Amino acid sequence: MGLDALVPLAVTVAIFLLLVDLMHRRQRWAARYPPGPMPLPGLGNLLHVDFQNTPNCCNQLRRRFGDVFSLQLVWTPVVVLNGLEAVREALVTRGEDTADRPPTPINQVLGYGPRSQGVFMARYGLAWREQRRFCVSTLRNLRLGKKLLEQWVTKEAACLCAAFDDYDGRPFRPNELLDKAASNVIASLTCGHRFEYDDPRFLRLLDLAQEGLKEGSGFLPQVLNAIPVLLRIPWLAGKVLRSQKAFLAHLDELLNEHRMTWDPAQPPRDLTDAFLAEMEKAKENPESSFNDTNLRMVVADLFLAGMVTTSITLAWGLLLMILHPDVQREPSWDPEIDDVIGQARRPEMGDQVHMPYTTAVIHEVQRFGDIVPMNMPHMTSRDIEVQGFLIPKGTAIFANLSSVLKDEAIWEKPFRFHPEHFLNAQARFVKPEAFLPFSAGRRACLGEPLARMELFLFFTHLLQHFSFSVPAGQPRPSSSPAGGFLVYPSPYQLCAVPR
Numbered sequence: 130m131g132l133d134a135l136v137p138l139a140v141t142v143a144i145f146l147l148l149v150d151l152m153h154r155r156q157r158w159a160a161r162y163p164p165g166p167m168p169l170p171g172l173g174n175l176l177h178v179d180f181q182n183t184p185n186c187c188n189q190l191r192r193r194f195g196d197v198f199s200l201q202l203v204w205t206p207v208v209v210l211n212g213l214e215a216v217r218e219a220l221v222t223r224g225e226d227t228a229d230r231p232p233t234p235i236n237q238v239l240g241y242g243p244r245s246q247g248v249f250m251a252r253y254g255l256a257w258r259e260q261r262r263f264c265v266s267t268l269r270n271l272r273l274g275k276k277l278l279e280q281w282v283t284k285e286a287a288c289l290c291a292a293f294d295d296y297d298g299r300p301f302r303p304n305e306l307l308d309k310a311a312s313n314v315i316a317s318l319t320c321g322h323r324f325e326y327d328d329p330r331f332l333r334l335l336d337l338a339q340e341g342l343k344e345g346s347g348f349l350p351q352v353l354n355a356i357p358v359l360l361r362i363p364w365l366a367g368k369v370l371r372s373q374k375a376f377l378a379h380l381d382e383l384l385n386e387h388r389m390t391w392d393p394a395q396p397p398r399d400l401t402d403a404f405l406a407e408m409e410k411a412k413e414n415p416e417s418s419f420n421d422t423n424l425r426m427v428v429a430d431l432f433l434a435g436m437v438t439t440s441i442t443l444a445w446g447l448l449l450m451i452l453h454p455d456v457q458r459e460p461s462w463d464p465e466i467d468d469v470i471g472q473a474r475r476p477e478m479g480d481q482v483h484m485p486y487t488t489a490v491i492h493e494v495q496r497f498g499d500i501v502p503m504n505m506p507h508m509t510s511r512d513i514e515v516q517g518f519l520i521p522k523g524t525a526i527f528a529n530l531s532s533v534l535k536d537e538a539i540w541e542k543p544f545r546f547h548p549e550h551f552l553n554a555q556a557r558f559v560k561p562e563a564f565l566p567f568s569a570g571r572r573a574c575l576g577e578p579l580a581r582m583e584l585f586l587f588f589t590h591l592l593q594h595f596s597f598s599v600p601a602g603q604p605r606p607s608s609s610p611a612g613g614f615l616v617y618p619s620p621y622q623l624c625a626v627p628r
Contacts, residue, residue: 173201220570234357247426340372445498502531
C-alpha cells in the first residue's frame with residue numbers, strides 16, 4: 130500500500146477515534162454533571178492524575194473543582210467524592226444505587242464468571258448478596274460459640290512475639306513476620322490450618338500473593354480491561370496475571386486437601402467447611418453461587434484482603450511507635466496494660482473496653498496510616514444525585530477516604546499522629562463519625578470485625594512484651610507513605626527489646 134493510500138486511511142481512523150471520544154465525553158455536557166479538568170482526545174484525564182500519589186492529586190483537584198468532581202480515564206467516566214457529607218450521601222444514603230463494581234474483563238483469565246466472582250469485586254446482584262451474607266454469617270458464628278477466631282488470633286500473636294524475641298533486640302524489618310502472622314489467621318479461618326513461618330509452601334504462597342497484588346495494577350492489565358476484545362488473543366491473555374494464576378493453583382491444593390477431611394455430619398471447622406455444606410444444599414440449583422470455582426475465589430479474596438490490610442496497618446503501628454517514643458511512655462498506657470492484663474496472661478477481646486488509650490492508639494494508627502485512601506471502586510446502577518450533581522448510570526465512583534480521615538475541619542491535627550483524636554476530656558474512648566477506614570454502606574469491609582480483633586490482640590501482645598525503638602546509629606525513619614492503591618509505610622528497621 131502506497132503512502133498516498135495510507136493518508137486517507139489514517140484520516141478515517143483519526144475521525145473514527147475522535148467520534149468515539151466525543152461519544153464517551155458527551156455526558157460531561159449534561160446539566161449538573163460534576164465539573165472537572167478538560168479531557169484530552171484519546172487519553173482523557175490520564176495526564177491530570179498522579180497514580181503514585183492519588184490522594185494529593187485529588188486534594189489539588191478538589192481545591193479547583195469542589196467536593197464532587199469528574200475525570201475521564203481514557204473513555205471511562207469517573208466521579209471522585211471528597212469529604213464526609215459527599216461520601217456518606219453516595220455510599221450510605223444512595224447505597225443501593227452505588228453498590229455495583231465497574232466491570233473487570235481481565236478477571237476472565239482467572240476463571241471468574243457470572244456466579245463465580247468472589248465477594249470483593251463481584252458485581253452487585255444475587256451472587257454477591259449470597260456470598261456477602263454467607264461470609265458475614267460464618268465470621269459471626271466463628272466469633273461466637275467456641276470463640277474460635279479469638280483463639281486463632283491469640284495463638285498467632287504469641288507465635289509472632291516469639292519470632293520477634295528471636296532477634297534478641299537486634300535490628301530487623303518486621304514486615305515479613307507481620308505478613309506471616311496475618312496470613313496464618315486467614316489460613317486458620319478458611320482452612321483450619323496454620324503454617325510454620327519457615328514452611329516452603331507457605332513462603333511460596335506469600336510470595337505469589339505479593340506478586341499478584343502488584344501485577345494487577347500493571348500497564349497490560351489496564352489495557353486489557355479498557356479493550357477487552359484483546360483477551361481473545363490467546364498468547365496475550367496467557368501473559369497476564371501469571372502470579373495470580375499460580376497463587377490460585379496453590380490455593381486449589383490446600384482446598385483439595387481440606388476437602389478430603391471434610392465430614393458433613395460434623396459442625397463446620399472453618400469457612401471452607403461451611404462453604405462445602407452450602408454447596409451440598411445447593412447442588413440441585415444451577416443458579417447458586419456456591420460452586421467449586423467460587424470457593425477458590427472467595428477464599429482468595431479473604432486471603433489477600435485479610436493478609437494485606439492487617440499486615441500493613443500493624444507495620445504502620447510499629448513505625449509510629451518508634452517515631453513517637455513519648456506515646457509508648459505515655460503515663461496512662463503502661464499502667465493500662467499492666468493493670469488490666471499484666472504479664473502473666475494473654476490479652477483478650479474482653480480487655481478492650483477497659484483499655485481506652487490502647488484503643489485510641491490503634492484507631493489513630495488506622496486514621497494516620499490511611500492504607501486504602503481511594504477505597505475500592507464503586508459504580509452507579511442508575512442515575513443518581515449527590516450534593517446537587519447528577520451522576521449518570523454506569524459511572525465509576527471513587528470515594529476519597531483520605532479526604533475524610535484527614536479532614537482539617539474534623540480532626541484537630543489531621544496530618545500528625547495524635548491518639549487524643551479518639552479520647553474525650555475524661556480520657557474515655559470516642560469514635561468520630563469521620564472514622565471510615567473500612568468504608569461505609571453496603572460495600573463496607575465485611576472483614577471489619579476480624580480486622581478489629583486482629584489489630585487489638587496483635588498490638589496489645591506486642592506492646593505487652595516489647596519496647597520498640599529506632600536502632601542505634603540509624604537515622605530516624607520517614608513517616609512518608611509509599612505505594613499507590615495500597616499505602617505502605619516506607620521501609621524501616623526497629624529493635625524490639627523485652628519489657
